[in-house]
Structures are given as C-alpha cells and as structure tokens.
Amino acid sequence: MQVWRSVAEIPADLGGTVTTLGIFDGVHRGHQVVLAATAEEAEGAGLTSVAVTFDPHPVHVHRPADELPLISSLTDRVERLAATGIDAVLVLEYTLDLARNSPEDFARGYLVDALHSRVVVVGEDVRFGWGNAGDQHTMVALGHELGFAVRIVTDICDESGRRWSSTWVRELLAAGDVAGAAHVLGRSHRVRGVVVHGAKRGRALGYPTANLHADDLGVVPADGVYAGWLIRPEHAPEPGASKRLPAAISVGTNPTFDGVERTVEAYVLGRTDLDLYGEEVVVELVERLRPMVAFDGVPALLEQMADDVRRTADILEVPAPARPDVYAPPRA
Incomplete structure (x- = not known):
C-alpha cells in the first residue's frame, strides 16, 4: 500500500x-x-x-x-x-x-x-x-x-443496533473491558511505545517486565492486570526468534509499593533473558484478569502474580512457566 x-x-x-x-x-x-x-x-x-x-x-x-x-x-x-x-x-x-x-x-x-x-x-x-x-x-x-x-x-451497527464508533471503544477501555473493545474493533486493542527503565521490582520478584509510560500511549485501559501479547518489531534482534510473545500485563501505579506514576508493564511468560530497553514494542490486551489492588506485603503479591501468570497462560493457550523460587529485595 x-x-x-x-x-x-x-x-x-x-x-x-x-x-x-x-x-x-x-x-x-x-x-x-x-x-x-x-x-x-x-x-x-x-x-x-x-x-x-x-x-x-x-x-x-x-x-x-x-x-x-x-x-x-x-x-x-x-x-x-x-x-x-x-x-x-x-x-x-x-x-x-x-x-x-x-x-x-x-x-x-x-x-x-x-x-x-x-x-x-x-x-x-x-x-x-x-x-x-x-x-x-x-x-x-x-x-x-x-x-x-x-x-x-448505511446501517453500520452491531447486532444490538448500536453504531460502531470510536467513542464506544473509549468507553469500554475506560471500564477495562478490553474484550468488549475487541468486539467493536474487530481485533484486540493495542498500545505502542518505547521500553524504558523502571524500578526493577519485577526483576527482583522473578517477573522482569518491559515498562512503558502510560501517558505516552494513547488510550490505555483502566488500571488492572490483563492477559495479552508483547509484539516486537520485525527488525528486532535475535533473527528467527518469535516476535509475538505471551505476556501478563499490569496497568497502574503499583499501589503495593506506593507508586505514583502510571505505567504499562508486560511480563513475558517464562522469559528473564530479554533486553528490550530502548526498543519500540506493541502491547496487545486480550482479557482483563482483575482490578489493581494493594497487597499486604510481598508474599501475598507473589501468590497473586503466580495466579495471574497461570490464568494468562490458560487464556492465551500457551504453556504456563515454572514459578520463580527466588526473591531478592530491590537495592535502594
């Protein structure tokens, strides 16, 4: 084209x-x-x-x-x-x-x-x-x-009679209903941005994430945890490697750690070896798992993260990775 x-x-x-x-x-x-x-x-x-x-x-x-x-x-x-x-x-x-x-x-x-x-x-x-x-x-x-x-x-409507519209998509994403948004879009909603350095808490917990600043991404869905995909550009390193990777995606401010900056963080299931800093990636959101909540300490958070990863694997129909067994507090 x-x-x-x-x-x-x-x-x-x-x-x-x-x-x-x-x-x-x-x-x-x-x-x-x-x-x-x-x-x-x-x-x-x-x-x-x-x-x-x-x-x-x-x-x-x-x-x-x-x-x-x-x-x-x-x-x-x-x-x-x-x-x-x-x-x-x-x-x-x-x-x-x-x-x-x-x-x-x-x-x-x-x-x-x-x-x-x-x-x-x-x-x-x-x-x-x-x-x-x-x-x-x-x-x-x-x-x-x-x-x-x-x-x-004429008659550009869904089966209920509502007209397909960008306004409708925004309403659904504001509610965290990415599956509903996909119904209107005809595909999963995605955001695109450059991976930046974060607090590195995910790496310390055994779940390293690719971090994107939410303010730079257009319409980001409501805070919560989602199943989806991290998509790397065709020119990414590692020729022949998969460019479409299953991911558990967190949207929000990390309330367990009193975060204030809203981010989109994608953990690629089972991968701790990816170096994505400075790379433009696409994050595709398939289904919402739960809202964002503050947990009473790291052990409770880890239990929930393990469940999030398992459910993500089920939704995306990919093998669930082994649970990390090492936790080291992040350096000050």
Whole structure:
C-alpha cells in the first residue's frame, strides 16, 4: 500500500480513484465496512482505492485542552488501513487553514483536483468542511456538481443496533473491558511505545517486565492486570526468534509499593533473558484478569502474580512457566 504524507507526494500519473475520508481512529468495524466498500468499488471499476485521513486529530487542533487520547497511533492506523485492502492512504496534516476550507473547496481541491475521484464512499454520519457544515447530502450535491458519484454506506451497527464508533471503544477501555473493545474493533486493542527503565521490582520478584509510560500511549485501559501479547518489531534482534510473545500485563501505579506514576508493564511468560530497553514494542490486551489492588506485603503479591501468570497462560493457550523460587529485595 502506498502512503502519501501530503498532496505533493501523490503520483502525477495517478488515474481515477475511489475515495473515502475520515479520522479512522482505531479503524473499528464501522470504518472497516466503509473501507471494504471503497476497495470493492475500486476493484470493480478498475480504479485505485484511496483513504484520506488526518493527523493530528481535529480535536487536538480545535480544542487542545480536551487532551483526547487516540485509540491508535498514526503508525497503527496506517497498518490497519492497509489490512482492509485499500491501495493508498493520503495523510493530510490537519491545520486551521485546512479546516477553513468550505465543503465545496475541500471536495474540489482534494477529492477532484488532487485525487481524481470518480466515486466517493462515505458513511451516513460523514462530516467535512468548515464547521463540519458538509454532510452526506452535501456530498451527493457536490458529486452532481463536480462530476463524481457518491455511495453512502448505511446501517453500520452491531447486532444490538448500536453504531460502531470510536467513542464506544473509549468507553469500554475506560471500564477495562478490553474484550468488549475487541468486539467493536474487530481485533484486540493495542498500545505502542518505547521500553524504558523502571524500578526493577519485577526483576527482583522473578517477573522482569518491559515498562512503558502510560501517558505516552494513547488510550490505555483502566488500571488492572490483563492477559495479552508483547509484539516486537520485525527488525528486532535475535533473527528467527518469535516476535509475538505471551505476556501478563499490569496497568497502574503499583499501589503495593506506593507508586505514583502510571505505567504499562508486560511480563513475558517464562522469559528473564530479554533486553528490550530502548526498543519500540506493541502491547496487545486480550482479557482483563482483575482490578489493581494493594497487597499486604510481598508474599501475598507473589501468590497473586503466580495466579495471574497461570490464568494468562490458560487464556492465551500457551504453556504456563515454572514459578520463580527466588526473591531478592530491590537495592535502594
């Protein structure tokens, strides 16, 4: 799949396209329906399918104080768009200047002049142009005026009738319901970040963890312990080694040790030999095991951690590692 970071990167010989547009945060099942319709329409007409997305999120430009966290990073968003069968993605830098385009100016400048759209595919809740003045009816009218067809995709809902949405995903993650979020996303929720040095308590307890700062990861689920996967990049060391590793994942402030900084810590089951510092990894959350609680001392914590690891192995259907039998208090 081609990725264009600006209009200037669009190939001069680009022919006609079938285009869709949106933030696509999370690329949830509703997005996937629209994207699949776009790819299908393009394949049937022998055209190039293009998804137009925006970075940063418009809320970050218009209402930066809201601090809206993203469900997926731009890297993950582009990867998920590629997985839908789309031929190309145009990432437009969202600025106040771009936002001031009227619906007609946006359609003419980007859909027609830049992308040579023959068909535009959108959901029935589409909004575009200054003040979100453009909707599905505006798009149809502009298509008649500017020479492109419009396909409106409707009824993008789950079996209960609720529309798939990024808001729904955020609600579920805020409640720690990562399994529910996976239902809306069509896959497990994931966060991506660089492994940093922590307090090294996990190593002292026999459960070394890869630590990520929660503030840098977008939407992190409610504090608790989760079963999931730690995914290393393809260029990681140890050629031939598995890049998808089963992990017990802790989200929170480590209340047993009076922690204050919120982190995501992933213990790769049975592995004490991994050196991940400075490496960008993906943490994928499959199922919540329990809430985060403070334990009355290290022995009680160790008993619970052993149970967390056993349950994680059961959920992920992998062998459970042997329980560590050595505990050394961390150095001051």
